[in-house]
Amino acid sequence: MKPGIVKAGKWLLNALLPRTCAHCALDLHYLEEAPLCPGCRAGLEPLSQPYCARCGLPLQDGGRDCYDCRGSGGPRALALARSAFVFNAQLRSAVHAFKYRGRKDLSVFLSREMARELERFPELSAYKFIVAVPLHPAKLRERGFNQAELLAGGLAPAAGLFHLEGAAARLRDTRSQTTLSKAERRANMAGAFGAAKPELVKGRSILLVDDVATTLATLEALAAALKNAGAKAVAAYTLAREP
Ligand SMILES: [Zn+2]
Numbered sequence: 001m002k003p004g005i006v007k008a009g010k011w012l013l014n015a016l017l018p019r020t021c022a023h024c025a026l027d028l029h030y031l032e033e034a035p036l037c038p039g040c041r042a043g044l045e046p047l048s049q050p051y052c053a054r055c056g057l058p059l060q061d062g063g064r065d066c067y068d069c070r071g072s073g074g075p076r077a078l079a080l081a082r083s084a085f086v087f088n089a090q091l092r093s094a095v096h097a098f099k100y101r102g103r104k105d106l107s108v109f110l111s112r113e114m115a116r117e118l119e120r121f122p123e124l125s126a127y128k129f130i131v132a133v134p135l136h137p138a139k140l141r142e143r144g145f146n147q148a149e150l151l152a153g154g155l156a157p158a159a160g161l162f163h164l165e166g167a168a169a170r171l172r173d174t175r176s177q178t179t180l181s182k183a184e185r186r187a188n189m190a191g192a193f194g195a196a197k198p199e200l201v202k203g204r205s206i207l208l209v210d211d212v213a214t215t216l217a218t219l220e221a222l223a224a225a226l227k228n229a230g231a232k233a234v235a236a237y238t239l240a241r242e243p
């Protein structure tokens with residue numbers, strides 16, 4: 001299609017269905033592809049130093065590793081975790097629209113932002129194969145799409161990585177983690193994942209992709225399953241990190 005026609009189509013669509021910023025509800029320009037207005041977009045905060053060298057947790061007072069990673073509470077199967085952004089109010093609104101208001105299209109904007117921020121982490125450059133954190137089939141039916149799979153699908157071509165679709169599966173539908181302690185979350189997630197196609201991960205350095213990381217219990221459980229299936233090393237990269 002000619003660019004002029006696409007532009008006219010966007011203008012018309014916007015006139016019929018005006019789009020608003022997912023955070024402040026300001027009207028968006030009809031050519032704006034982001035879910036956020038320029039002001040809210042400028043409010044996205046790349047997760048910057050200091051953060052834990054191992055698990056990527058933002059650190060208040062500097063130092064190399066967080067409290068958990070200095071002791072025995074840090075990740076074991078997961079070699080490294082990094083996140084593109086702090087999970088602040090602007091990003092929270094965008095992620096909420098993406099996941100819970102069916103704005104599948106926002107994966108294009110969000111995965112492009114992830115690809116750009118990935119360049120800040122040369123320590124992840126050896127991980128060339130992406131596996132998205134899988135949803136349980138019941139959850140997938142309910143939501144209609146897996147947000148991590150969409151982010152992985154956008155990130156892979158933009159960052160020169162290979163997306164291993166369907167490599168992992170969620171075996172158990174785990175209960176909501178929000179009220180659980182760190183130790184309970186880990187126990188809750190144990191055995192939740194399996195390698196659906198072990199031949200895809202064997203001997204490879206795998207980068208797990210998800211939208212928001214909190215305690216890393218989910219990523220750690222998936223990393224353990226892929227290591228069991230023969231993955232050489234497993235790291236994780238998420239859109240956001242919630243301390
Ligand atoms: Zn806004």
Ligand SMILES: [Zn+2]
Nearest residue numbers: 052055066069
């Ligand atoms: Zn740490």
